[in-house]
Amino acid sequence: MRMTRQRKAILDAMRKLKTHPTADELYRMLKRSHPRISLATVYRNLEILAQEGFIRRLDLGGSNQRRYDGNPSPHWHVHCQNCGKIGDVLIDENIDILSRIKSSEDFDVYKVNLEFWGLCPQCKEKLQKLQEKEESQWQKNR
């Protein structure tokens, strides 16, 4: 694998970012410092870097956009139900889910993937304020 300028820029950006960008999001960021980089290059390199284990490809449900994670070490993800932002989740002990499977239609099950849903801090606050506002409106109108 040749370390081209573009590939290095993509890997560096992914390592720095704490978000979980799509190819297009990363492309827009990189264009500032690398105006001639192409979207196809970003797509191709995210895929290659993921295959080589430098970053992680996230196959998240609930969205039709693929995301990548610059942190390849094992952890899970939480989606904000309001804005779609992705956060990281750690669990304090290994849960042996595979041994608790009762019925699996004769599939051999090897691997489990956990996904979480919730609210990010910003949306939590936003929704809370909205609720307070509605309550005071209701007070006025009664």
Place this chain on the structure above:
Amino acid sequence: MRMTRQRKAILDAMRKLKTHPTADELYRMLKRSHPRISLATVYRNLEILAQEGFIRRLDLGGSNQRRYDGNPSPHWHVHCQNCGKIGDVLIDENIDILSRIKSSEDFDVYKVNLEFWGLCPQCKEKLQKLQEKEESQWQKNR
């Protein structure tokens, strides 16, 4: 919600099927009995039937095709790593995963989704036979 011929055919098919079809797969099946049904109708109705709770929309990772499940009761799914087929998984006790979260970047986490990966019975057998064949080749060549 009006129960049109098409909508009824889609719901009936989903309830009978034990697979987890995509809109297009279901469309091809239905065309046999309803030659004039359109793919758009299948897409629209799968979405509506899922919103109304008659069927379940599966937002599975690892594929860019949406699938639906005629069984709306709670259970998880396993993907065959070889052929992509989806199976159902039951777990014998409720695992309280949400209470074990250690760090979640200040998200409020409400819901968890489990996904499993493995091999379906057919692919299991196929791969086993392939392996046996390779072993006997190796025996011959030594």
Place this chain on the structure above:
DNA sequence: CTATCTGCAAAGCCTTTGCCACCGC
């Protein structure tokens, strides 16, 4: 030097949408 990689544009999937005719209720 040459195999790999890039940029560009086009093509490929899957899914949604606009429109008008149609048909449950």
Place this chain on the structure above:
DNA sequence: GCGGTGGCAAAGGCTTTGCAGATAG
């Protein structure tokens, strides 16, 4: 009869691909 619905075709999003020129090692 009327509003929801279906069929058709076109458009829309995201991702991949073919190609010719550029470049890392």
